[in-house]
Amino acid sequence: MHKFNIPVHSTTTLVKATAIALLVAITLLITCILPAEYNIDPTGSGKALGLTAIAEASEKSPTLIVERGKQNDLLRTDNVEIIIPAGKGLEYKLYMDKYAHVEYEWTSGVTALYFDFHGEPAGDTTGYFESFSIATTNNMQGSLTTPFKGSHGWYWKNTTQQPVTVSLSIKGYYTIKG
DSSP: OOOOOOOOOOHHHHHHHHHHHHHHHHHHIIIIIIIIIIOOOSSSHHHHTTOHHHHHHHHHSOSOOOOOOGGGSSOEEEEEEEEEOTTOEEEEEEEEOTTOEEEEEEEOTTOOEEEEEEEEETTOOSOOOEEEEEEEESEEEEEEEOSSSEEEEEEEEOOSSSOEEEEEEEEESOEEOO
16 A cells, blocks of 8 residues: 655645635736626726727627528428439529528438539629538438528439439528529
């Protein structure tokens, strides 16, 4: 059996350590946290360190602004059959406002298709698009809250010699572009 010498601190040492820790915490609260989070800067150090700019920026841009256009005010549900010709690709698009939400599920039966679920910002002329999911499968389900206003949808590619029917169920705030 080994004997260990475990140091035991006196009450005075523990009180001093607690007081120092409390002093450091209060100093950080006043000089860093309050200016950065709440734009409260009683010492002026937050401005000198550039921390009040963080709070000012978050006050000017709230984390969530729900923008809905006329066409997306109503919750809708659609079930669509889309035929992908043999050896071809096809896109199916929804027009959605920023922060609009859609839930979807699609299946192509037993035939796996390459697909790219993506979005293109409204008014963009550069050809930019953002992919949300890319895979090869015969079914997929999920949801999307759109990061920008524009067209959002699927591109499927059928590499077989026969047409494939995709059954798509969608529910959310959108207008079908087709």
